[in-house]
Amino acid sequence: MARPTIRDISRVTGLSTYTISQALRGADGVSEDSRARVLAAANDIGYIPNRAAQDLRRTNRDSVGLITASTSNSYYLDLIGGIQSTVQSLAWTVIIADVAVDGHYDAEQEDRTVRRLIEARVAGVISTLTLSKANTELLSKWDIPIVFVDSSPPAEAPELPSVTTDNYQASMQVGGHLAGHGYKTWLFLAYPAIWSTRVEREHGLRDAAASADAGLVVVESANDAVSAGQALKSYLDTATAVPDVLIAGNNPMLLGALEHLQLRGLSIPRDIAVVGYDEFAWSNLIQPPLTLLNERSGEIGQQAARTLAEIILAQDAAEKRGESSMPAYRPDHQLQVGAELIVRQSCGCGPVGHHSFTPQPTIPSAKGR
The missing domain is CATH 3.40.50.2300 (Response regulator)
Incomplete structure (x- = not known):
């Protein structure tokens, strides 16, 4: 999928590429009306300026973004550890962004985070929250692969990779x-x-x-x-x-x-x-x-990082062959990690080995799984 450029904004607004460049930079000499038209068009077509470099090509795949939804939950700490331990062998950096600080989700923060990660030209994204349709599509426009963990892919894109618990x-x-x-x-x-x-x-x-x-x-x-x-x-x-x-x-x-x-x-x-x-x-x-x-969140993090790395390395290989850099997703990129109930005493059981409950037959799943 072709990435949006300043020329695309020019075609939409009828303004020159110079004026558009000045408007995006916040420079003087551009009317407020023109600046508003440029920003609205850029948002509509998914144009993201590269703050790291003016070159619109992603030349280094050495960082990945991790979007969390409240790092106050210790589940995420183990998840982050699993991700970092896996990408360390590739000499990659993990950029962590929380879109639900103290557990309070912020849709605008999600929008800002996705755009900042694209501006930083991350190689891929792992998200612990099902992102909005607009943000999922924006990452796709820029050929940035995404893997969901502890959350499902959006309904509009069920083929996207995920590592979850049943x-x-x-x-x-x-x-x-x-x-x-x-x-x-x-x-x-x-x-x-x-x-x-x-x-x-x-x-x-x-x-x-x-x-x-x-x-x-x-x-x-x-x-x-x-x-x-x-x-x-x-x-x-x-x-x-x-x-x-x-x-x-x-x-x-x-x-x-x-x-x-x-x-x-x-x-x-x-x-x-x-x-x-x-x-x-x-x-x-x-x-x-x-x-x-x-739920073995550390293992989930490791598997998510391995899945994302596999997709990114395949993109690199495709580009070297002169082929499309669009991420290639497969059915086996959707995985589930088993969960285990650790029985201690708060549920009413006695010390280990002396559980005070009667085992019940397995309850059939209403979903047929």
Whole structure:
């Protein structure tokens, strides 16, 4: 796909390439009307100026961009480690940009981030959030490959590479364990659905609860610990009874929940059992040790980096042969990494080797997977 140039802006606006260049640089001598026309046309056709060099050709493939959605979640720290350990052998640099600082997603920040990465002429992008259709198309215009992790490709481009967890089956696994305890009232403290994992996690928990003849209540919170604690407080303040188990959708939800349960004087698991998503390094040091779903985010990061590197190196080889530099995606570039429920004591089990629950048959998947 041909990359947009100043000449394309000239054809759209009818202005000279000199005027367009001056307008893009913010130089004097250009009317506000002309400058506005130039900027609007540049945005419409996806033109991105190269801040690193005036040469519009990408000559060095030695950096990749990583778009995260809240680095306050320890899941991402392990993910970043996996990516960096993989690209280190290629002498590549990872440029990290967060589009959901403290868990609050910012669409304008996403737009700015994508444009800055293109300006920097990164060789490829790994994104932990499903990007907007416009930003996905913009990366495609510039032949910049993208791999999604911990999120699905956009519906408009389902062929794009991804390395994910089967969150539906993982949630069925969590639900099967809770069913074994006989819990009948489940509370899912969830982050917003703009993180695509939320939908599949909730779907799996709903199906598992229905199979166990249990009730599931979903309480949504902004994706940070303070908001999670406030959302839990609001729910418990009006609930007729404390639920049997709280399921924390991720690390920020878990932290907020634990802080509020402590303030409320509720004992885990005596008064309420707790399980969560996303294993972290010191989860077994908390009292009681936490039962968590381990999605192996470090391994996901390694696999995503290997996939992206394979696509980039294939682009290099194609260009040397005089062929198109458009990324070539294959079905095997869409991968899933298995998850494991690490059972400790916060769910109501005894010490390792003395689990106080009755194993249940595997709950069939409603999605046929």
